[in-house]
């Protein structure tokens with residue numbers, strides 16, 4: 001790309017690129033890193049440290065065609081209850097390995113759909129977490145909520161377990177788009193869920209919306225954004241639909257001829273982002289829009305925003321422990337992932353009490369590159385002086401990648417003293433520029449497009 005060429009008119013967004021929720025990305029994990037590291041890394045968390053716990057529920061009542069989450073359709077309450085039994089065993093085993101004095105600062109139930117759990121199973125899970133682990137009095141407890149399944153009893157059960165934050169998923173409210181993606185969800189259902197959550201005292205509500213869906217145009221995207229704002233969420237995440245049928249077979253149900261092209265996706269992102277900002281939300285990172293008084297907006301302003309496997313976060317945790325099938329743990333030393341198949345996960349938890357399948361142990365180079373990529377994704381800049389303070393002279397590992405970025409992206413980037421900066425179009429360019437710093441991007445065929 002020449003320096004003068006407008007970024008938005010180029011074809012660079014057709015490229016496949018990681019979302020950089022972690023570095024190295026999960027497809028690089030290897031089976032040689034597993035149970036031994038898990039035990040050692042858990043024991044190495046400093047006493048007095050604060051960690052997060054992510055609990056994965058890999059079940060939904062019915063699969064939506066667009067979704068690439070690791071989940072399966074389940075109707076039998078017994079399968080769900082048995083799985084919860086495995087989660088409880090894993091939690092107890094983790095608790096045995098954690099040093100005394102380690103506190104849980106964040107809990108997240110995700111999926112799949114955690115609302116598929118019965119109130120009794122929610123209570124078992126909440127009780128065991130609190131009786132086995134030292135949950136801090138001010139711990140944030142987030143639950144992913146499927147608005148279509150919300151009934152007052154479920155919300156009461158979750159609030160009874162201490163839920164403080166919720167994330168809801170909307171995609172698009174146009175019925176034609178909803179039929180094309182195999183998921184029907186009305187604004188009435190969504191509004192009712194939000195009202196019940198607020199009434200129960202849930203202080204922070206986020207809503208995820210998608211652009212780039214089949215039959216979706218700018219009108220639908222704007223109308224959806226407008227409808228979402230009518231329920232006054234604290235955070236809105238604006239994600240591009242990732243069409244990866246080679247990874248998520250259910251996406252073969254999507255009619256590819258109905259998908260908008262790259263230019264249209266760029267426009268959809270642009271108008272939705274502008275709309276959310278004009279409505280008073282602060283843009284955060286590449287895809288979040290947050291009320292200015294929200295903790296995540298404050299973290300972004302103060303340079304404390306982080307990026308983890310799930311999304312952006314304002315936490316400063318020493319580690320996040322993934323519990324459940326396919327769940328990923330992140331430690332200072334590396335990443336670990338549990339058995340991805342639910343049956344295999346439960347079998348291993350029953351026999352061995354832990355179920356790590358693969359992982360990655362960081363080299364110093366991984367740490368430098370990973371931190372630099374995180375800086376780009378969070379604040380569109382790489383602070384080389386901060387990297388030198390943290391890693392010594394090894395920040396020079398980035399020299400070649402930064403030179404490539406300057407060559408490819410011309411005036412869209414600048415090196416000013418010790419700061420490499422994306423000076424325009426940061427949210428849409430960050431992934432592409434981050435790839436210049438990625439020494440392990442060979443798996444690009446697995447990724448979705450760059451916008």
Ligand code: SF4
Nearest residue numbers: 060063064067069112
């Ligand atoms: S969108 Fe939610 S309910 Fe639908 S398949 Fe994905 S996780 Fe399940």
